[in-house]
Amino acid sequence: MSPFLFWIFAVLTVTFGAAVVLNRNPVASALSLVVSFLGLSALFMSLDAFFVGIIQVLVYAGAVMVLFLFIIMLLDIHVEERRRINWVAAVGGTGVAVILLVQICVVIGHFQSARRIFPPLATSTTDDVWHIGRLLFNNYNLPFQIIGVLVLVATIGVVLLSRREPR
Amino acid sequence: MVLFLIFCPIVAAAVIMLGAPARKTALAASFLTFAVALFLFASLDHGNADFQHVTSFSISPEWRLSFTTGVDGLSVIMVLLASIVTLAAVWFVGSIERYENAFYACLLFISGGAIGAFASIDLFFFYAFHELALIPTFLLIGIWGSENRVAAAWKITIYLAIGSFILLLGLILLYQSFPLPSRSFDIRVLRTAAGMGQIAPDAQRHVYLLLLIGFGILISLFPFHTWAPEAYAAAPAPAAMLHAGVLKKFGLYGLLRLAIPMLPEGAHHWANLLIVLLLGNIIYVGLVTIAQKRLDWMLGYSSVMHMGYIFLGIASFGVLGVTGAVVLMFAHGLSIALLFGIAGELRRRTGTLDFDELGGLARVMPFAGLAFGFGVFAAIGLPGFANFAGEIMIFFGAFRNGWEIGQFHIFQIATVLALWGVVLSTVYMLRAYRTTFMGSIREQWQTLADLSPALRIPVTLLVVALLCVGFLPQFFVRGVAPIFETLTSAKSDTQTCSPGTTRHLQTVGLSRENAPHGQGYSIR
Amino acid sequence: MITAPLLEIAVLVLGMLILMIEAFAGKIDKRVLAFAAITGLAIVLLASFFLVPSSSPANVTGFWSFYAADRLAIFFKQFALLTTILVLIMMIDYAPVVRSFFPGAVPHTGLGEFVALPLFTCAGLMYLVSAIDFVFIFVALEVVTVSFYVLVSFTRRNPMTLEAGTKYLILSALSTAFLVYGIAWIFGSTGQTNLYRLTASLANAGADSGAALLGVVFVLVALGFKIAAVPFQIWVPDVYQGAPTPVTAYLSVGSKAAGFVVLIRVLQPFMNLPQTERLIFVIALLTLIYGNLAALPQTNLKRLLAYSSIAHAGYLLIGVLCFDVRAVIFYLVAYLLMTLLSFAVLIIVAQQTGEEISDFDGLAKRSPFLAFAMLIGMVSLAGLPFTAGFLGKFYIFYAAVLQRQIALVVVGVITVGCGFYYYLKVIRAMYWQSDSNTDPIPVNGLSRVAISALIVATICLGVYPQPILDALKH
Amino acid sequence: MHSFYPWLILLAPFASATVITLFTLRWKSLSSAVSITAVLVSFCCSCFVFAHPATSASEFVWLDLPPLFRVPFGLTIDQLSRTMAVVVSGVGALIHIYSLGYMRNDEGKSRYFAALSLFMFAMLGIVFANNFVMLFIFWELVGFTSYVLIGHWFFRDAAADAANKAFITTRIGDFGFMTGILMIWMTTGSVVFAEIAPRMPMFGGHATFVAIVALLIFCGAVGKSAQFPLHVWLPDAMEGPTPVSALIHAATMVAAGVYMLVRVAFIIQASQTALLVVAWIGTITAVMAALIATQQDDIKRILAYSTLSQLGYMVMAVGLASNQAAMFHLFTHAFFKALLFLAAGSVIVMLHHEQNIWKMGGLRRRLPITFATFGAGALALIGCPPFSGFFSKDAILAVAYEHNLPIFAVALFTAFLTAFYVIRMLVIVFFGNPRSNVAGEGRESPPVMTTPLIVLAILAAVGGFAFFARNFLTLPTGEEAGILVLVLAILALILGVGLALVLYRGRAAEPVKVEFLRRKFYFDEFYGWLIFWTQELLARVAAFIDRWIIDAGAVGGSSRGVWGIGAVLRLIQVGNLQAYAFLFGLGVIALIYFAIFRS
């Protein structure tokens, strides 16, 4: 796809990602997270990964965000009351993050294939669901089932942790 | 039989913990051990140098690790020493108010460990058995010790723990410095391999240094000695007897067993260092001892000082000096045990060991005075006691080392200084004896009771043992000498400390041709 | 003829059965569940000894490209099973505490899950130790992690526990993120996620080693988090202290051991890169120093054990650095025995007095058995001969000396000295100090058996280590 | 022929000592009986051996490490040792008997006699020893018994201190002795006298080396025979019971040094320097002790100093390479000095342990026998013809005259001094009027004490005559210069006697006080100062270093340091999640740096 769109979505994703961190109000953070994820799914699409892009929208923008907002409402957490920011921590954290970013970028810079463009595909990948599905059910059968176990455990956990006993 | 010797005290300790009558069981066990040890000594064929009564259970064939026990002329002496001192120590235990069973169990545990260490031919168990004593010592000092028991217990335990891990490194390095085919935990195998000069010289130096430091800490070699007096001052008398009398000898035994036979090159290379350190033990610590103000500290320091003589014998690296060292080890073990035992009794009666507060006690406790006198004069090497036999052999052995007529080398100087050390030890020992037992007596001691008849038995046991060996040292010599003749006959005549001859030794003495550099020693 | 995968399936089925019973058979004594689980696991453990290990060839696809059933895997499956059994036994002792945090609820509320979850964790561990593909590693790791989230914060009426749970969750999620990112980079630079094929493709990757290394570092971050290696140990003391004690034991043994297995598997392809070796070296050094030194001033036994688990991670890392798998494995076994021993005693004693070291004063009088058990545990942790702990250290130091890791060896010896100090503090409390309260402490039959078994095992392995060493002979 | 008698000489006292210590400590009289029989047995045996010059003794090996080191236990039986044995056991026997009376009611009687027997064993061991190590062994044993006997009344602080002083001082001498033995053994490869003597050439050209060796051996004698630098212990040793002073610190043990020198003369005489030094040491000791003796008030101390100076004579003789003279004087000295001490002892007992001569006086009437015997001894001591001392001292003077005139002069002066102080003592103690009421009423000692006195008196009287002494010793051949020496000696004698008489007839107190001499040249003070400023100081410093620098500093410091680091490290756990995440991040970037950017 055109660089133009890529940059649009990239900037969108990153800015709203930043917004998540910068917003004082959790609700605002949640919403900006949604937007950032939408941009992200668009980037996925731009990489011909339609299935991933779609479940990204479904799962995150759909399920997870709702969960977040639901919890926020449940605990009615409003704007983080203005404690004075611990500047040392702030600066330190930012510094660490920046250094990490720089390091990664330098690695990317030395990474040969990072300079190359994406090779063209033989056919369009609109049917990638089929491919992924086949992989998932043949090759990745075992991990797939274990993911099931994981979800089960998570369910038990959630029930256990959030159940309130009869007083 | 050897197995019985090792496990009789340990089993007895277990039984006591399970609630058997403490004192009776302990006495019975230690007496049994003593009897068997005596029989073992008598039944040993002193003519031949290799181990006898050997039993072996394989533990790990691929590491050539096996639980092998046996005794030769050297180790049987140590076992005998251990059993005698154990018997005496157990006998010296008076009334214990808290955890009586635990007390006896700890004692027996220590002695079992010591005997095990002396009697195992396998490197691993040789090390492991000695470590058995660590926790019992910690508990003995910690629970039943006197005034600054806490600090003393911590210091001795941590210090010895670190020391024994350094030692462990040394042993590992020793094991690895052999070429693969001859790697084994069996000391006999290692020794024959070393005899063929399979350890590269540089390897020998490293290993010897590690062993020296590791064992040195256990023996309280000069800079590493500060744990000893404090611990012995704080420890209850029987514990002090066992530790100073027997456990300390483990390190020396190790040096004699491993370092001397297997690492001649290392021994030569570090000879001068060792000399300096042991002079530190003899002269420096001797002076420190003179300045002590309490009997128990004085005894502790004196035991540190006397290690110097044994080190001198070991450093002399000739059959004469080494044999002397063995005899002196035995003698010192007995005499220091005797002294600590009597001192413990004094503390029990008077509640203090300050020189300023004691005096003239021989008036009210003549037997104690007599016994302590025996100990004192044994310690300062009066002829007739085993100590003298050991010391004189050490002096002769050390003095002949690298002798050239008309000029002194380091060994001669060391020997002369060590002789002066004898004067020093005379000074502090006699002063202590005079301030404690002679002179005018204070009122509050007028009513002290002498040692009970029961206590006279262990004292007599120790003294008699000292005198027997002192009168007929040949008994020990004939058993020990063959072990070391093999190793020193080649070198002891050519060895010297003047660098020129040392070079000559490195090239001729141990043939590098057989031991190419880094074989079994290079990285990976 | 049973095959390896059946074990996990059996464990999973067992777990679900327990859940079912918990859900539908409401009013039974929930301890029955624990006994059932223990017996089940015991059977599985027994069965695991009839497995025949299969060597995993490099070019297989499908199931066997994720799942290795080699000796290492089988051994650690048994390891995980044993750990879980012992932890369940501890949980029975701990049940009163759990109940006390569900005020006025139906008797034994939540105990069912408390028994069931470890089973799933165990299955996760068993998968993890035989995972040879990053995808599978990720999934299995997550199963373990998520179940631990729940376990750590199980007694959720206890604010401490909640705090511990939160800290564990956040930091562990953080490490997960790094894991994924790392996997992404490794995949990106080599195009492979299977470890064996990785080895092949790394050989000709050449130029892109930078990217691959970045991936390795990120993966190491995640694994270092699991094995509590400095600088990712920060969570350990708090979480260990706050979590329910059996869970702490489980964390410190199960997840650490699995972490080390994965570490060994993952490092295999990368070990020939000098940078990796240097990395491990630095981590090991820091871990040794931090774990041992910071433990010195501790007064809370649980927290002390947390620091000691960091310290032991340090010794284990020496083994990993020298890539002496057998040393690492033996050390892990010894670590399992002695740590679980200490925790078992701690659980029983803590219910009577508390978790502070000073709460152990005069234990020798109150319960000689427990005191002796603790003595053996501590002595073995400190590394005294004739205990498994010593042999573990011996093998580690042997490997280190063989490879001339002078710095590590020196630091190792010093830290061993420190170790003696803080482990003997406990012995001191039990034997020197005397406590006003001298009424005996009850020990129920099962845990008495378990503790005795652990003592015996610790000493036997200390004298005759061969069985463990043979377990991995080819 | 091999016979067991020589060994019996040694073993009888040893057996008695053992028996007494082990069994009969409780029954005092029994112990004394045992001890006396033992000494009599060994006396008879030594007489037997003396009568049969051919006897030899079997030897056994004490230590043997072929090929390096062999210490046999054998007995050298030659004229020297035979004579010495007879003298030692004879005098010993007499003193044992005397002790029966002297220690009549002493609570430590058994201990006393045990020690006495042990001493006899050790002393005779020295006499018969055939090698250096054996000699050294008995040497030390003698020192030990002397320690025990000096400290016999250990509850007196003075006695206890004296015992320690004696043992430690002799130990210092033995330090040199042992070194010398080592060097001889290294050079000649043997410690047996008979083997060393022919191998002396092995020392080759190293003249100084030989001198050093010889002097180191001499050190032993200096310590044991209380020669000049190490003489301080002997006067203090008088704290012991008087018979002990007589036996050990007059007749036998202190003479052992001289005996040893004679025994190993072949080493001493191998170096002229050594000889000279020895001679001068002897001379200095002789004159110094005599000077001090002139101003002492304690009867036993006077005798002790006279012993010193007589020993000085003997050593002088050895130094002048005249062993015969030395042995001759040793022989006579044994008799008259023992006699003097025993007589003094009987005086002391009679005065209830009053030893200050100024508290005595006019005793000649009260104790005639004691007076007579004491007089005989005194005359012998001052070398008044025809008493034994005259001959032996004359022999030494003669030797000195022909070898070394300065020494001769000093020796002569010493003879004068000797006469002076002995007569002084004699006059003050036995003549004039009683100066204290105890001196007033006193009775003669019992026969058990007086008999030995008489016997010894006879010996002291006749011991010097050639017809008697010849049987025991090869007497020094009288030199041609003899007559002049004779005259001078007698002149000095007369001068001394005269001066003493003039000064001390009927005095009630010391007319001339020379503080310098009364304080014994301030030797004790000087040594005290020396020890304090060397050994004590070093000891204190060392103790300080040990306690504070090595222990508290190095050991404690390091442990505390490690603990501190730990205490700091644990502060990393601030408990705040953000901080943890931050540290986590730090760790990550650090690792990345190490892995990628540091290569």
Next chain:
Amino acid sequence: MITLGDYLVVSAILFTIGFAGVMLRRNLIVIFMSLELMLNAANLSLVAFSRFRVGANGLPDYNAQVLVFFVITVAAAEVAVGLALLVALYRARQTTDVADITSLKF
């Protein structure tokens, strides 16, 4: 044209933003969000790599996308558990601020 590097950089930025969020924010909910951000950043680079590595059949390497699928699932599960824990914590402490849960320390 757009290179692989561009996508990687974007994902790196996103990742670090998320990490910064974890380090800087005190509100647990926001921290969870930041964690999600990090995971998705990882996903982005995974997908990019999968698109970059075109197999012989001329299709992207779908293995990576399968992994992405797993990651998303796991992330969801984690969030669920985390939020449940959050609720429990809020019930116990009436706070979601990490600065308030520092009772375990040193």
